[in-house]
Amino acid sequence: MPETKNAAGKGYWGKILHVDLTTGSVSPEFLDDSFYQKYLGGIGIAAKVLWDRLKPGIDPLGPENILGFTTGLLTDTGSLFTGRFTVVGKSPASGGWGDANCGGYFSPALKRCGVDAVFFSGKSLKPVYLYLDHEKAELKDASDLRGLDTIETEDLLRERHGKRAQVACIGPAGEKRSLLAGISTDRGRLAARCGLGAVMGSKNLKAVVAAGTQRVGVMDKAAIREISSAFRKRLDKGAFFERFLGDRLFAIVGRMTRPGFFYMRQPALLWRKMLKKFGTPSLTVLSAEGGDSPIKNWGGVGYRDFPLERSENIGAETVIRFEEKKYGCYSCPLRCGGIVSIKQGPHIIEEMHKPEYETLCAFGSLLLNDDLLSICRINDLVNRAGMDSISCGATVAFAIECYESGILSKVDTDGLDLRWGNSDAITGLVEKILRREGLGDILADGVKRAAEKIGRGSEKFAVHCGGVEAPMHDPKFDPGFLISYFCEPTPGRHTISSYQYLDLQELHKKFSRARKTAAVTSRKKRFNPKDKGEMLAVDSFYKMLVDCAGACFFGTQVGAELPLCEWMNAATGWNLPPDAYLVAAERVHKLRHSFNVREGLNPIRDFRPHPRLYGDPPQDKGPARKVTIDIDTLAESYYKAMHWELQTGKPHRKRLEELGLPDVLQEFYPPDAQ
Numbered sequence: 001m002p003e004t005k006n007a008a009g010k011g012y013w014g015k016i017l018h019v020d021l022t023t024g025s026v027s028p029e030f031l032d033d034s035f036y037q038k039y040l041g042g043i044g045i046a047a048k049v050l051w052d053r054l055k056p057g058i059d060p061l062g063p064e065n066i067l068g069f070t071t072g073l074l075t076d077t078g079s080l081f082t083g084r085f086t087v088v089g090k091s092p093a094s095g096g097w098g099d100a101n102c103g104g105y106f107s108p109a110l111k112r113c114g115v116d117a118v119f120f121s122g123k124s125l126k127p128v129y130l131y132l133d134h135e136k137a138e139l140k141d142a143s144d145l146r147g148l149d150t151i152e153t154e155d156l157l158r159e160r161h162g163k164r165a166q167v168a169c170i171g172p173a174g175e176k177r178s179l180l181a182g183i184s185t186d187r188g189r190l191a192a193r194c195g196l197g198a199v200m201g202s203k204n205l206k207a208v209v210a211a212g213t214q215r216v217g218v219m220d221k222a223a224i225r226e227i228s229s230a231f232r233k234r235l236d237k238g239a240f241f242e243r244f245l246g247d248r249l250f251a252i253v254g255r256m257t258r259p260g261f262f263y264m265r266q267p268a269l270l271w272r273k274m275l276k277k278f279g280t281p282s283l284t285v286l287s288a289e290g291g292d293s294p295i296k297n298w299g300g301v302g303y304r305d306f307p308l309e310r311s312e313n314i315g316a317e318t319v320i321r322f323e324e325k326k327y328g329c330y331s332c333p334l335r336c337g338g339i340v341s342i343k344q345g346p347h348i349i350e351e352m353h354k355p356e357y358e359t360l361c362a363f364g365s366l367l368l369n370d371d372l373l374s375i376c377r378i379n380d381l382v383n384r385a386g387m388d389s390i391s392c393g394a395t396v397a398f399a400i401e402c403y404e405s406g407i408l409s410k411v412d413t414d415g416l417d418l419r420w421g422n423s424d425a426i427t428g429l430v431e432k433i434l435r436r437e438g439l440g441d442i443l444a445d446g447v448k449r450a451a452e453k454i455g456r457g458s459e460k461f462a463v464h465c466g467g468v469e470a471p472m473h474d475p476k477f478d479p480g481f482l483i484s485y486f487c488e489p490t491p492g493r494h495t496i497s498s499y500q501y502l503d504l505q506e507l508h509k510k511f512s513r514a515r516k517t518a519a520v521t522s523r524k525k526r527f528n529p530k531d532k533g534e535m536l537a538v539d540s541f542y543k544m545l546v547d548c549a550g551a552c553f554f555g556t557q558v559g560a561e562l563p564l565c566e567w568m569n570a571a572t573g574w575n576l577p578p579d580a581y582l583v584a585a586e587r588v589h590k591l592r593h594s595f596n597v598r599e600g601l602n603p604i605r606d607f608r609p610h611p612r613l614y615g616d617p618p619q620d621k622g623p624a625r626k627v628t629i630d631i632d633t634l635a636e637s638y639y640k641a642m643h644w645e646l647q648t649g650k651p652h653r654k655r656l657e658e659l660g661l662p663d664v665l666q667e668f669y670p671p672d673a674q
């Protein structure tokens, strides 16, 4: 590998690596300042690389696919909440653009190798891993790692390369090319969605080991320090509040947020303290009571089918009893994570990351399962296998509903009595999915593929958006989620845009385009789809900015005005106004969306979500009683704000010109077609 040049010293290295796994070659590519001004970093680099280098129509699990690991523009610059990496590639789950991100400590370690991103193409004949530090990048034999779980893999590679080495790897799920497979780091934290673990497995790439020690330069270190310190002070306010928090209070707050009651604006201070004290499990009771959690494979009602006396059993206070120590990602001042230890029950677990809300809901409320120990056991199993817990839980929910309705029998399940809430059968089915055994083999590629194989009307229970299982937030509670579930280039994504996020992020204080957007303060406004496109578009672009920076989404919601643009200006010296950053973020979004359109995908047609997600037919009871979201009007409003053609999904020529995307213009509006 040629000598690293810290040419820019502006928060980025100006260098990415391309690793051809077929030939074993590693070659650098150098990017200039104008590239970063245009695409910023992280997912922005990836959007440009994949657009340029991936041919449409390729097999996501074939050697032509490219798998990229990108660090954020702000990662390791002294800014806070900015330690996330993003994995990218063509998704085998949706057939379109795929990305997934994760916190922990891998991203700064990769950046300390003197590169901003690494992209893998081709396929190795035997299992390999990439070792890199700031001096070299080498492919090494991984035959002895084959079949090891994510934690065993990471421990062994650390033993081999030193404790400072950070590892991103796949477990057996990725090796078996399950479309539910993700990529693990920090002993069981997953970049989970879109099936990118299967892409890594298809390339025979077991792991990436980053052991760099070189820190990237920035233009104004003192300014970054000052901005970080002021932000930290704002964040620390309101500590007294924490002591009053608990599941009973969350139940009351949940009831107050029910759509049929009144709309409560999301208080950022409360969310900040919930995250700090309990992490995301604090949402379990609140969301079950309020109507945010899907219940019984999206067909149930929280307070009727999974009432407080049950949701409390998997609630924050119950989870926290097992917490041994708190955990935070790199540069995080909040530390929402925790390490738990299970010393009772049939399965002793020495140490694992505590189950997050999404996992508690996917294996809890969604399956009517309030046995926390079984959920912890499953959490450990899927983390070790390297499998997306949201998709796995949603797939089990599908199987249970098929079983309860007679489509599947005990013969199909190898004797498992797959009833709602039967935690032993649920655990047994998860084990089968992880082994790809019997029915588990059919389910290991998610609900869409499983329904195609099972047939017999099972597709009506397959709740997904464009091949990706729906996450654990009900759009009938917050219709903003619906757009992100099917119009986002990665369908089924809950961390992009919603009305709650808009409330929490207060974007109108940052961007002039957001000043025009209306707040969603009443039930009437909440379910009126007509004027929501613009605000959700701005929210989608903001999330791109967050991902380009390598920032944690929670950092944007905790009420202290995350100073992303200020940090970026201090790191790069660009001194751009916030609106210019939002335009760059829109450019990145347009590229990802254009990637899908080039693949022949139009979200309104191809990623249309399961009708249960928008209340067709409406539920007869509960917070979402009689709620049917006008999905087409909502989508039309969003398409308009996004400058996309409704019929084809193509971005408008004028907007592509304004954003400076000549390659995309050439693709969709070739001169000879005029």
Ligand code: SF4
Residues within 6 Å of the ligand: 081, 103, 104, 327, 328, 329, 330, 332, 333, 334, 335, 336, 337, 552, 553, 554, 555
């Ligand atoms: S808030 Fe939680 S997920 Fe976000 S950076 Fe901190 S510890 Fe990581």
